[in-house]
Amino acid sequence: MIQFSLKCDEEHVFDSWFQSASAFDALKAAGHLFCTVCGSNDVSKAIMAPRVSTQAEAAPEKPLQTAQSDQEKALTKMRREVEKNADYVGPRFAEEARSMYLGTTPERAIYGEANGAEAKALIDDGVPVMPLPFLPNRKAN
Template identity: 40%
Template structure:
């Protein structure tokens, strides 16, 4: 098994698992390797280093005497933020109904009480979204990557 650090042209980094280098090149050549955040298929390998687990080092005397409350929390890493966005996208997809290009029509029908209110997602033009907002119907544009809509292996 070959684990590669990969990146798209938009700066998103992610990990890919392949049977071999040839398998990676074959899948990449067929457009099967894509960024799970934005769906970009222009993927390149990134420099990586093996992780060596040599055990935890004992805390220094200074670190042991410092109260935990005074230690600032580190900022989340870029990878942690990307992973959180992907998890949130998948949860949103799992809890909403995709109505496709009928989004504006369905949102309007729910707002007018013609159909039961439910969580929906779909596509709307800028003009349709503006019209919904003018009618007092809340919409939130989101860019959801195709990779968020599928289970990754």
């Protein structure tokens, strides 16, 4: 795992963990990175200082304690609400959202995955959608 400091085109700065540097690149190329503040998907790595210590300076390992900011707490709450109250449709999101918009399937709360082109087409056609500031869990409810 690697932690990157990220920023969006609106200059919002936030941190996120990735499986690897190439995982970051793949998510960025697929259009799956979004600003946790404004939702912009124009996200890049910000300048950051490496965390380096010598063996003599290294403290004994302690369990990590993560203090959540108010923003992180709000995002966690949002994720729980979405996962509790909406159906995960995975990569069928664009198809499902369009089908509900056209009235061919009953309306319900859904969330899932769409690439940039699919999302833009939905928005251009007036389908009410919005990006979530987190990646969905890849499991159906």
